[in-house]
Amino acid sequence: MLREINFDGIIGPSHNYAGLSHGNLAATRNAGRTSHPRAAALQGIAKMRANLDLGLVQGILLPHPRPDHDWLRRLATEYDAASPLLQARALSASAMWAANAATVSPAPDTGDGRCHLTVANLMTMPHRSHEWPATLAQLRLAFADPAFMVHSPVPAPFGDEGAANHMRLCAEHDRPGIEIFVYGEGHGPFPARQHRDACETVARAHRLAPERTLFARQSDAAIAAGAFHNDVVAVANARVLFAHEQAFADPARLYADLRQLMPEVEIVEVPAARISLEDAIASYLFNAQLVTPPGGEPTLILPQEARDNDAVWSWLQEHVAGNGPIRQLKVVNVRESMANGGGPACLRLRVIADPATVDPRFLVDHATLDRIATVVEAHWPEAIDPTGIGDPTLIARIESGRLALLEALDCLILARP
Template identity: 70%
Template sequence: MALQEINFDGIVGPSHNYAGLSFGNLAAMRNAGATSQPRAAALQGLDKMRANLALGLAQGLFVPQPRPARSWLAQLGTAPEQAEAALLANGMSASAMWAANAATVSPAPDTADRRTHLTVANLKSMPHRSHEWPATLAQLKLAFADEQHFAVHGPVPPAFGDEGAANHMRLTNRHGEAGVEVFVYGLTGGAFPARQHVEACRAVARLHGLTPDRTLFVQQSEQAIAAGAFHNDVVAVANERVLFAHEQAFADKQRFLASLGSLFPALDYVEVPAAEVGLEDAIRSYLFNAQLVTPPDGRTTLIVPEEARETPAVWAWLQRHLAGNGAIRRVEVVDVRQSMANGGGPACLRLRVVADPATVDPRFLADEGKLDRLASIVAREWPEEIDPNDLRRNDLLEQVERARTALLDALGLSELT
């Protein structure tokens, strides 16, 4: 079985809007009330997938969830046409596009039964995300239905917040080999909440059958959370032997690195000093919410948003690192401005799964032709603009539902209607 990294990107949904629902996410809070561009957002996401294909990477996709979330609103005793504005905004969120929060994934070489395990995230911290998991689970069960190779788990009980792969890292010599899994949790972030609970991390590790002596639980620094790093992937990212992190990412950095180094001596730790790039610049630019990948040519590549190039301290650090022959050998820049304005960079948009593509439902795998067809549907069906004040317009609600149906029909995924 040829195990390889597959990045599953969430297609930006037709209800993409800036309602400012995510407390602690500075970009989402800053742009609350702005007019969004769902069509441009989805096309930017598809172009990012094309860029990954051009690098020789395997690429997957997840589809937007039903919006408005009629069943969730019904549980609250209302409907889109009658719901108060704040409640309707929670039911129209397109945040499921950030597939890094879809689930936590442990590849087969790490698990007791040698299957790839996926646990859907409960996302209980924020109302607009707490109702995503049933639709996410439905996609995971379709995409990874081969029970010989995959085990898909329901969510951890909501007493313990779990936000998925955005708080999970893995170090290994190669993706298809056994590795060390790192779960990052928060305790407090001052004015902002810590979203990942340590008990959720431990539960996922048990469900996945991970070896305790190859699993670490690490606290995110309160300073990072307070600065706006609502998930660990805003200040740290790992790929194969490389851990790329801000100096202030972890509560007890020295202890963590010592433990990790003893379990994985091949570790290549790349740290960005706070004196060169402060947390504010790191978070604004989403330097670490980048995809760190290994294309077939073997050159470790960092896929960053345009905002990283536009932040002088960040871009200067990257150029120095490249010139110094560091672990990261190439930087690719992508335009995901619509996602960035709502607080999600390139890494937010994808869930990394190590698997044999032949074992995945092909409807969830992307190639150039499929992306072309999806781009045509987006250009024809997605709203061009959405003002948050217009979310209850009947014509908009109908357009959003019609657009998603057209996408599902094109992919042959009518069972997700």
């Protein structure tokens, strides 16, 4: 039976605020602040517990080896000899944002009836460009069953940032859906990270039916306002598309195409007159997880920042009270991730599959989360000051902490990608 499975990235012990992501306003605004990796990981675990309590199937993706010594060696240096900028890029914990791990097309949509995953190349930002080998190793382990096909990344120079720029709508998870690829064009102060060529490559590799595949351009205004990924201004699941009025360059055409292909689609567009792009991005209203628990009521899992924004919370309360498509609101605390530019949706990769076909080491229940939390509390640094990332004692703790987690989860095979 096909189920919605959310694979959350466990926030790694090297989580720090180096401000490496140009165009991500939260990350650059908080550059130089002290981070709290232990609290960050425990916040992520609490979010996964809340998903389990809703009746959802929950998975995990594991922290990558940090610092990435192999990457530094390819740059002809070692960590202790590298510049502070290279050190920060090699130490980044940004793989925790699993929405950038891959693009996923469920079996009902593909030509061969398998679930396809294409690992994202993340080539636009140097600190993320070296993530894909470790991600690919995990995906090929977690999805080794013949029900899946895991693809290598789209080659350079075509930037691909994974599911953060991809949406799927369907009447039921086990029926063919509409897949929407959202790309940008670089006409503003920040780079457009998702290339149309990459979207089209993934669609071909996944053997998607062209008549059920849409390509939509993200608006220049959204990118300029800090929507570095589409999932900062739009999210979709099942029959519901939830988007800001200024998310897309040509929303009227996209909505018309959707309604023609899927008459039962429910489009919830938030007017800019009610919630500005600035408020939407600051609160990460759209970087919420839109999920369908077993009860069938579409539920929005929101960061606390959305609750704290009067304009955002007022609109949400009106929508629910007015019997809109989104029926429940659940607020979670992921402040450490938010301060680095990633909300609840950034932390997860949604896969529609039969849980029985997934390597059980990558699926969790409350007892498994207890084991993970015990490792985090014992090994994750309490705080990291970005000016101290060259400290050998800190590096040793980061590396030993990750190995302790891999051992606890019987995943030492991933000690190196």
